[in-house]
Amino acid sequence: MPARSSAPGSAFLVGEHAVVYDEPALLLAVDRRATVAVEDADEDDLPDSAYVREAVERTRLYADETTPVRVEVSSDIPVGAGLGSSAAVSVATLHAVSRQFGAPMEPQEVADEAYAVERAVQGKASPADTYTSATGGYVVVDGDERRTVDAPDARFVVGYDGGSAPTGEMVDGVARLVDRNPVASDIVSAVGDLSHDAVESLESGDLEVVAALMDMNQGLLDALGVSSSSLSRMVWSARDAGASAKLTGAGGAGCVLAYPATDEAQEAVAETAKEAFVVSPAEGVRSE
Numbered sequence: 001m002p003a004r005s006s007a008p009g010s011a012f013l014v015g016e017h018a019v020v021y022d023e024p025a026l027l028l029a030v031d032r033r034a035t036v037a038v039e040d041a042d043e044d045d046l047p048d049s050a051y052v053r054e055a056v057e058r059t060r061l062y063a064d065e066t067t068p069v070r071v072e073v074s075s076d077i078p079v080g081a082g083l084g085s086s087a088a089v090s091v092a093t094l095h096a097v098s099r100q101f102g103a104p105m106e107p108q109e110v111a112d113e114a115y116a117v118e119r120a121v122q123g124k125a126s127p128a129d130t131y132t133s134a135t136g137g138y139v140v141v142d143g144d145e146r147r148t149v150d151a152p153d154a155r156f157v158v159g160y161d162g163g164s165a166p167t168g169e170m171v172d173g174v175a176r177l178v179d180r181n182p183v184a185s186d187i188v189s190a191v192g193d194l195s196h197d198a199v200e201s202l203e204s205g206d207l208e209v210v211a212a213l214m215d216m217n218q219g220l221l222d223a224l225g226v227s228s229s230s231l232s233r234m235v236w237s238a239r240d241a242g243a244s245a246k247l248t249g250a251g252g253a254g255c256v257l258a259y260p261a262t263d264e265a266q267e268a269v270a271e272t273a274k275e276a277f278v279v280s281p282a283e284g285v286r287s288e
């Protein structure tokens with residue numbers, strides 16, 4: 001019997017990019033998942049994914065195990081599009097392989113190991129996507145602090161333009177801007193301030209304030225140069241239908257997140273998106 005585990009994607013309510021500069025960010029796990037199946041094999045049979053390979057190696061060290069394995073990955077999370085697809089694959093791989101080796105990792109351990117995988121493969125990265133995928137629900141990442149937030153279930157529209165952009169290049173672009181222009185670092189701090197407010201508002205159940213802060217965050221992300229014409233089109237489709245909206249993740253291309261998830265907002269986003277779907281806070285990594 002193969003060990004099979006799945007892990008959710010994640011979306012930023014607020015705070016992407018600024019989180020790389022140790023500002024707080026607020027995320028939710030979304031109910032699109034990566035599933036990983038692992039079984040013993042005569043020799044290693046791994047997909048051509050640096051995340052999977054690194055996750056398998058780290059689990060070998062963790063479990064002190066050398067048995068060869070076959071690993072299969074399937075996922076309905078758009079790749080490189082701001083929904084934490086690589087984090088979900090890393091998280092599900094660590095969980096499934098550690099179970100196959102008879103040394104199952106707890107979600108907290110999976111979160112730590114998955115963050116190490118992302119750093120090894122990607123260089124500069126925050127623990128935001130990996131922690132959210134491991135624990136599920138709403139998550140705050142603030143410097144060294146990572147915790148889940150108790151808040152009402154809510155539905156959000158995701159619009160996907162069908163494109164992708166490399167996270168590393170988007171992060172480097174912001175770094176160049178911050179190096180050259182002190183106003184850019186003020187913008188990063190302003191994102192941190194609004195993330196603080198968003199966490200407080202979410203904890204008190206005031207999603208209207210969170211929505212207003214999402215709109216404000218989109219303006220600041222645009223100022224940091226990480227939006228695009230197709231992301232802006234989806235954002236404005238949602239807004240014209242009365243919702244708040246922003247890009248999620250690294251930007252450049254990929255996904256936007258809109259709230260509230262009215263039928264009008266979903267239909268409006270669908271008109272300018274390749275695909276529009278509704279998400280709500282999802283369970284973290286789990287055995288299947």
Ligand code: PMV
Pocket residue numbers: 015016017018019020080081082083084085124125126127128129167171248249250251
């Ligand atoms: O687009 P994603 O899912 O790779 O998210 C990137 C989020 C950043 O804040 C830009 C980088 C990070 O590591 O947090």
